Amino acid sequence: MPSKREVNSAFKQDVLAGLSMTPKRLSSRYFYDDQGSRLFQEIMTLPEYYLTGCETEIFTEQADAIVDGFLAAGTDIDVVELGAGDGSKTAILLKHLLERDASVKYSPIDISKEAIDELAENFRTKLPQLTIEPYVGDYFAILDSLQKAADRRKIILFLGSNIGNFSADATKEFLASLRAVMNEDDLLFIGFDLQKDPRVIHQAYDDAAGVTARFNLNLLDRINRELGGNFVKENFLHYANYRPIEGSARSYLISRQKQTVEVAGQRFEFDRWEPVFMEISQKYTLPVIENFAREAGFRIAKNFFDSREYYCDSLWRSEPR
Ligand SMILES: C[S@@+](CC[C@H](N)C(=O)[O-])C[C@H]1O[C@@H](n2cnc3c(N)ncnc32)[C@H](O)[C@@H]1O
Numbered sequence: 001m002p003s004k005r006e007v008n009s010a011f012k013q014d015v016l017a018g019l020s021m022t023p024k025r026l027s028s029r030y031f032y033d034d035q036g037s038r039l040f041q042e043i044m045t046l047p048e049y050y051l052t053g054c055e056t057e058i059f060t061e062q063a064d065a066i067v068d069g070f071l072a073a074g075t076d077i078d079v080v081e082l083g084a085g086d087g088s089k090t091a092i093l094l095k096h097l098l099e100r101d102a103s104v105k106y107s108p109i110d111i112s113k114e115a116i117d118e119l120a121e122n123f124r125t126k127l128p129q130l131t132i133e134p135y136v137g138d139y140f141a142i143l144d145s146l147q148k149a150a151d152r153r154k155i156i157l158f159l160g161s162n163i164g165n166f167s168a169d170a171t172k173e174f175l176a177s178l179r180a181v182m183n184e185d186d187l188l189f190i191g192f193d194l195q196k197d198p199r200v201i202h203q204a205y206d207d208a209a210g211v212t213a214r215f216n217l218n219l220l221d222r223i224n225r226e227l228g229g230n231f232v233k234e235n236f237l238h239y240a241n242y243r244p245i246e247g248s249a250r251s252y253l254i255s256r257q258k259q260t261v262e263v264a265g266q267r268f269e270f271d272r273w274e275p276v277f278m279e280i281s282q283k284y285t286l287p288v289i290e291n292f293a294r295e296a297g298f299r300i301a302k303n304f305f306d307s308r309e310y311y312c313d314s315l316w317r318s319e320p321r
Pocket residue numbers: 029032037040082083084085086087089109110111112115137138139140158159160161162
């Protein structure tokens with residue numbers, strides 16, 4: 001596991017490199033400090049942010065079929081969740097697994113200590129019979145250790161369309177690295193947000209109450225606090241759009257004025273209306289999902305959709321190599 005100092009130095013390197021690029025960019029993987037995790041939990045309750053409701057509906061309405069898929073090859077399983085957040089949706093599935101007398105060990109992994117602490121406390125009261133091994137850290141860093149824990153079948157969960165934050169190339173690389181640590185009978189369960197009315201998607205990233213704006217701007221606070229920055233948040237605005245041809249929602253922070261900002265002793269010039277690229281949230285079609293699965297060496301066992309077909313949780317089996 002990387003030390004706190006290593007994590008901080010990766011954060012510093014990425015921020016300084018990103019602010020030196022043209023156009024400037026900051027990585028959304030750094031959104032989730034404690035305050036960022038709290039703000040994301042607030043986003044999940046917003047009427048515009050349909051993703052959480054869709055995935056909750058799928059898990060609630062189709063829990064039996066999903067759990068059938070999970071237990072098809074045996075009832076002793078390690079459930080490993082990448083970027084678990086508050087785990088509230090996962091709790092629905094875990095409860096059903098326990099009701100089916102499955103022997104389950106649940107390992108939620110998240111970069112945010114606050115999210116993991118809260119999840120662990122909630123689960124101990126909600127599902128006291130569950131064996132839980134929470135882990136605070138970067139999911140890219142723990143992939144190798146997953147292979148070593150190969151004595152039981154594992155089911156890897158990657159929910160909330162978290163995969164949408166990766167570029168197409170990064171998605172392929174990530175899926176291939178997951179495939180590399182999976183054994184026969186292991187499963188991968190991924191949430192994909194589907195393409196739909198562009199106005200619905202746009203609003204999900206530009207909510208009326210401005211919580212998504214605060215979520216993006218919070219990264220400037222984090223940079224100020226952890227890297228000795230002097231960003232003035234009021235000098236930036238949050239802007240989100242959806243590109244229907246590429247199927248991607250993008251968010252930016254826009255400099256409201258010409259300004260100079262200092263981070264870790266380096267100075268960065270911003271022009272008036274200059275954008276800083278913050279996050280991509282890719283939306284998918286079924287052929288694209290099928291293609292990702294095939295190219296990375298998986299076969300789709302079953303797709304689960306919500307009633308509006310806004311969202312798809314896809315259960316993948318690894319193809320023999
Ligand atoms: C979009 S949220 C999804 C949360 C949850 N899976 C859900 O469906 O509601 C992304 C979560 O992944 C975590 N995360 C992002 N990048 C990460 C990384 N590289 N390693 C571990 N966790 C990460 C964040 O802290 C956050 O809790």
